[in-house]
Amino acid sequence: MTQARSLIDENGKRTDGRTENQLREIKITVGVIKNADGSAFIEFGMNKILAAVYGPREVHPKHMALPDRCVLRCRYHMTPFSTDTRKNPAPSRREVEISKVMREALEPALMLEDYPRTAIDVYVEVLQADGGSRCAGITAASVALADAGINMRDIVAACAAGKINGKIVMDINDTEDKEGDADMPVAYMPHLEQVTLLQLDGILNDEQFSQCLDEAIKGCKMVYEIQRKALMQEYFGDETEMKEEQ
Amino acid sequence: MQEIRRKYVVPGDKITEGNLRPLFNVFRAGNSLVATRVGIAEAGREGVKVIPLSGVYIPRTNDIVIGKVMDHSSLSWEVDINSCFSAHLPAQDVFGRDFSPARDDMGRELANGDLITARIIAFDRTRDPMITIQDKDLGKIPRGEFIKISATRVPRLIGKRGSMIQTIEQATRTRILIGQNGVIVVTGRNAEGIALAIKAIRMVEEEAHTSNLTQRVKSLLGIPESQVETPQGASNNPHSSEDASSLRNGELQEGKDQDSL
Numbered sequence: 294m295t296q297a298r299s300l301i302d303e304n305g306k307r308t309d310g311r312t313e314n315q316l317r318e319i320k321i322t323v324g325v326i327k328n329a330d331g332s333a334f335i336e337f338g339m340n341k342i343l344a345a346v347y348g349p350r351e352v353h354p355k356h357m358a359l360p361d362r363c364v365l366r367c368r369y370h371m372t373p374f375s376t377d378t379r380k381n382p383a384p385s386r387r388e389v390e391i392s393k394v395m396r397e398a399l400e401p402a403l404m405l406e407d408y409p410r411t412a413i414d415v416y417v418e419v420l421q422a423d424g425g426s427r428c429a430g431i432t433a434a435s436v437a438l439a440d441a442g443i444n445m446r447d448i449v450a451a452c453a454a455g456k457i458n459g460k461i462v463m464d465i466n467d468t469e470d471k472e473g474d475a476d477m478p479v480a481y482m483p484h485l486e487q488v489t490l491l492q493l494d495g496i497l498n499d500e501q502f503s504q505c506l507d508e509a510i511k512g513c514k515m516v517y518e519i520q521r522k523a524l525m526q527e528y529f530g531d532e533t534e535m536k537e538e539q
Numbered sequence: 540m541q542e543i544r545r546k547y548v549v550p551g552d553k554i555t556e557g558n559l560r561p562l563f564n565v566f567r568a569g570n571s572l573v574a575t576r577v578g579i580a581e582a583g584r585e586g587v588k589v590i591p592l593s594g595v596y597i598p599r600t601n602d603i604v605i606g607k608v609m610d611h612s613s614l615s616w617e618v619d620i621n622s623c624f625s626a627h628l629p630a631q632d633v634f635g636r637d638f639s640p641a642r643d644d645m646g647r648e649l650a651n652g653d654l655i656t657a658r659i660i661a662f663d664r665t666r667d668p669m670i671t672i673q674d675k676d677l678g679k680i681p682r683g684e685f686i687k688i689s690a691t692r693v694p695r696l697i698g699k700r701g702s703m704i705q706t707i708e709q710a711t712r713t714r715i716l717i718g719q720n721g722v723i724v725v726t727g728r729n730a731e732g733i734a735l736a737i738k739a740i741r742m743v744e745e746e747a748h749t750s751n752l753t754q755r756v757k758s759l760l761g762i763p764e765s766q767v768e769t770p771q772g773a774s775n776n777p778h779s780s781e782d783a784s785s786l787r788n789g790e791l792q793e794g795k796d797q798d799s800l
Contacts, residue, residue, distance in 0.1 A: 330593075330595060331593065348623065349595060350595075351624070351625070408623070409664045409665070410664075411623045439549060439550050440577070442577065442592075442593035442594020442595065442691065443594070444550075444564065444576060445550035445575055446550070446551065446573070446575065447551035447573075448549065482551070524577055525549065528547070528593075528748065529547045529748065
């Protein structure tokens, strides 16, 4: 890729004023959709994404049901107004792929064998896209799953890292994704210390690869803290200690 | 009393370490016990558990549920019990052993849309739950105001030995049927009482995990602190509290889990 302009200025600041290992501002609200069993809204920089979880519920069509476990179905979708030029609302090749990797990123965290013959549907709707929407989507979906009260081994946090101007940086935004050298989205379970999604678009050597992965995991851990705080706030408010009644 | 440590948890949080038994909503990872749900973790001598604060109803045998008759085949009714599985009520349960699909008209006993109180007699991973209405206090519900709450809030709504629900019933002069599946039917003589009872139930649902809930419910119902109206309760006791509390007996072991929140 040819560099049209420098993505890191002389002060070490990136196009949106962040340092190399700084996340964009993240805000998560839990339980925004009353009709869903669980939901979350995430603002990940300029990304605005809604995630809604329905289930466990009856599987339709019935032949999809599995006798020993639950079926997890994910839909990642970008609204026509989420990008600067209108996006056709029909599922594109990219959306089908992201739906699949998102399902695979969430599946290891869920105890699907607890709900045989049922289905859990996860809908991720991108209202505004700004690069890294699959990571933000996974992050929101994971919070929505916890909100829906589905048994989980861990919460999945996701964050990307990448290479711009030959430097490894955390949390790539849209401009950096398009004009940078590499983009690596990672989903990670912080307690189990397991990676559930690892993609790479671009070229990295061995050293850069491990550096980039480390950076992404560091980002995931920071994202996890925000997820946890959002869930705690929704369910327990400002109380952190149990108080006995009567 | 043995030491019970309580803690707010989200999935993945380590509750404690050591050789304790995971009871429910807890799994063991190495030497530590980890929560699988958002809720309140309790580590006691008998084991570690998490009382969940969200989630759909998953049937368990001997649960008392309130369901809606959806359909019937020639041998059984299909009942919606507000869960991911629909329950089956065998026709023999209603007509007796000598039930004949040719002779007996199932529509006459239970029509589509009827509400019933039922007990789950069998449920496992492989089959849909089977229910019965042949027991004391089970069967068709003739009238009442129908509301749904999250099934995870049911133990809190019942309270310690039915204290919360009795408080609401007595103060509003209503009778409240509660299914473990989160379906509730409120009956009573006057509409204001029913409306107030529903308001109180909604309040319990919203604020189930917060402390001092009983006090707030009492002030909503207009009961002065530490005084429960007994004369009213006694007047409608014969059909109200006896029936209602025996119906809830099945739930109470669950109720105890959460009563002292």
